[in-house]
Amino acid sequence: MSEFIGIAGGMLLLITGGVLLVRGASQAADSLGVSPMMVGLVVVGFGTSMPELVVNAVSALNNETALAFGNVVGSNIANLALVLGVAALISPLTLQGSLVRRELPLLILVTTIIAVMGLDNLLEGQSRIIGRSDSIILLLLFSVFVYSLVLDLLHTDETERLLMEVSDHPGTMTPATSNWQWVFILGGCALLYFGGGLTVRSAVAMSAQLGIPAATVGLFVVAIGTSLPELVTSIIAALRGESDLAIGNVIGSNLFNSLVALPTSGLIARIPVPNGGITDLAVSWTFAILLIPIFLLGKAKLGRPVGLMFVLAYLGYATYRTVGPAVPF
Numbered sequence: 001m002s003e004f005i006g007i008a009g010g011m012l013l014l015i016t017g018g019v020l021l022v023r024g025a026s027q028a029a030d031s032l033g034v035s036p037m038m039v040g041l042v043v044v045g046f047g048t049s050m051p052e053l054v055v056n057a058v059s060a061l062n063n064e065t066a067l068a069f070g071n072v073v074g075s076n077i078a079n080l081a082l083v084l085g086v087a088a089l090i091s092p093l094t095l096q097g098s099l100v101r102r103e104l105p106l107l108i109l110v111t112t113i114i115a116v117m118g119l120d121n122l123l124e125g126q127s128r129i130i131g132r133s134d135s136i137i138l139l140l141l142f143s144v145f146v147y148s149l150v151l152d153l154l155h156t157d158e159t160e161r162l163l164m165e166v167s168d169h170p171g172t173m174t175p176a177t178s179n180w181q182w183v184f185i186l187g188g189c190a191l192l193y194f195g196g197g198l199t200v201r202s203a204v205a206m207s208a209q210l211g212i213p214a215a216t217v218g219l220f221v222v223a224i225g226t227s228l229p230e231l232v233t234s235i236i237a238a239l240r241g242e243s244d245l246a247i248g249n250v251i252g253s254n255l256f257n258s259l260v261a262l263p264t265s266g267l268i269a270r271i272p273v274p275n276g277g278i279t280d281l282a283v284s285w286t287f288a289i290l291l292i293p294i295f296l297l298g299k300a301k302l303g304r305p306v307g308l309m310f311v312l313a314y315l316g317y318a319t320y321r322t323v324g325p326a327v328p329f
Contacts, residue, residue, distance in 0.1 A: 088307025
């Protein structure tokens, strides 16, 4: 029970620290004249993924690399199945912009690349790891993604709905005269540091006490906690009828998890792909693939019935991976 309270407390510190850091960074960027639209994309897509990044970095520093892998893949699954499913139950999600349709194939490609990187035992007869060379490749892919995103922002039509919604996102338009920006930034970093340490220590203790692999704890317990910012953001977007923002938040967060959070920890320490890791990647890949026919053939809408199916599928898979037979691959 104390370990669960520790994880909950660590998550609270992580989320609070992330909010403060993003707010301070938004104010600093605004005072420097950075485009509110660009700040908004950072807030919505990347700011909500700070907990995953911090937990992974702390896990790697503490040599709890199985926890790091489970956190990234579990967070990606939770975002696609649980977050999108809950948002669709609140209000059917209609895809109107073109930005997400370009990012979704990239997410599918990145997930496939990580799965191939984890097949070292079959392809090269070596241990399954995400090493430093793999991490550099993923970070280079992230730089290509950022470059294409900047080009889109410079050349896109001003009527692009997702970009308009992001530019209006709360917190992106902050007073340039605020003197609190550095307090927010330093305070946010401090909370992220202590929250990450507390979360990792508590998760490792829970794994040892319950006899559950650390990767499984990261896959569902820690991953759900680090996905709370995405869940809150997508629920608010769904209530406001901003479907593209809800979907873009999830896809942007998953890209950040895969192309920044995972390789960052991989540069610190080699990340072993645990038993069942390839299966988890395949499940994440499947949920992403399912979005294509749903949006292209289902009048670009993720309705409540499909949203319910996503939530139930996530709960079923979480139960199977936690209490079911071991998954070898």
